[in-house]
Amino acid sequence: MKMAAAGSLLPLMEALSESNDLWAPIVEDGQVVFGRWKGESLPDNYRVTDNSPKELLLPQTESLMRFEGVYDQLDIKEEPIEGPKVAFGVRPCDAAALDLIAEVLGSDDYPDERFGQRKDSTTVVTLACDEAGEHCFCRAVGGSPASDRGSDIMIYPTDEGYLLRAVTGAGQDILRQCESALDPAEGGDVESAAADCEDIEMPLAEEISPDGVTEDWHRVFESPIWEQLAGRCRSCGICGYVCPTCYCFALFDDLRGNSGVRFRGWDSCQFEDYLLMAGDHNPRPTETERTRQRFMHKLHYFVSRWGEYGCVGCGRCADKCPVGIHMLAAIKELEEVV
């Protein structure tokens, strides 16, 4: 076990950046975002970054392949994948979310090559939470402010400084690289530091619980709450873009002259054309079906497929939805109908 020297994480980040492509919460245009590190300390008092670190593993847009020719003399080249990264200062909810996406994209039958390679080559350094934000509810969906799920290294804030614990072999290797920036944590008690984070106050997690709300899913599916919730929806898709567990993507071609690129980009089940087919058939034609799909997926379909909620309780949808349609609102409504 190690301790960050002088109680600051900056020397550790500097040491990490010497031989790694370091990504961390940074301030950009006055907002805290997860981006390539630029040499500064972690922003003060950030809770979660505006965007989630999922984009390191599943970029918002990426090219899968380039091709020359359309119908004739076709030549395809797969797009290479960028090198390894270190994601620093990730919150436990976001680290767990990477694991959750890996349930789907890393499943045995058809593992997603690009996601898998990035997941294997990304070292996740997680900063446990010493305070819950306004919309935090990780504990209500099976998470914890001290969870090491999806992490290679855990950092626990304490009054004396930051205690570090390697969770995986990859984490151990990275810590070894930065020994000079660390002190031995003599007398430091990592378990009690973790327990302190574990026990932080999180009022929302006491208030709401999705447990059992979809038990009678037929009734929940038919409930009028969806129409009420969806009434204000602008189909803007911000919920899916900021969500650390939303992984839906679309493929699309861009053709310039005779050469083209096949891109993959995030998509959102809230968009009208998400399921719009040739012939204008749309199984989820209005905001009502689409809103229901979003919450049913995270609270029921994901559970029945993967055995856990498809939500980590980061609260970004509540932070960002312009009209207040988010997981907290949905759970509250559902608690009332069941």
Add this chain to the structure above:
Amino acid sequence: MDPLVPEVATIRKITPETASADVKTFEVQPDESEVFSYEPGQYAMLSVFGVGECPVSITSTYEPGAPLEFSIKEVGRVTGALHEAQVGHKIGVRGPYGNHFPVKQWQGRRLLFIGGGIGLAPLRSLINYCVRSRENFGELQLVYGARSPKDLCFKEELFDNWPEVSGMQVHLTVDAAGDDWDGEVALVPDFLEELSFSPDDTIAVTCGPPIMIRFTIEALKRMGFADHKIVTTLEIKMQCGVGNCGRCNIGDKYVCVDGPVFTYQELSSLPQEY
């Protein structure tokens, strides 16, 4: 290799199926490898480079060395671009994807195929599978309809080949016809009920437009078919074909990997979002 990157394949032959050629059958051969092995009911993702990709059921029946066949109706962007393609042109193919008709489980059973329009495409793979291993199945019945006689697909098989197969009967109908048609004029579900097949030891397999499937299932139930003996194959928008892109869920099932073949019993437990 990234499973989302298709293999380049060449169109070897294009056969118009309908009088207006809004349905064409494409014979396709991968350039660099053998045709993958597949089962009746599976589909592939087809690409026109620069236009995009879409799922298409494989209408041929696997045979080593034989090309893939896809019967495609021109309905949208990618199918439109496919219809513009010529023999010798390159397209992308990846697959096979999805589950398939459980032909092994159906050995010894009687099979009732009910198709409408281009919905015969996935059934054709199954029918020819059964025809080829004829001794493994009981009586085969096909009820097939189209809007008009000009819209009937796979005419050679409908009129020449399948009626000659021992223990197989072909019943054709059209929604509307002129003097050139002396066959049945009725909607498929009505015709089906008129023919009235026994549900004993019989599996009913249906594919066609959603409205036809709906009324066909109702007719089959009235004829005494149990929900688990009614089988259909669904179509829905897909992007990846491999259960990753999130697109094609119906409740907790993904049509791309859990389907496209479902029994009516399975569908009954899912939301009606397809």
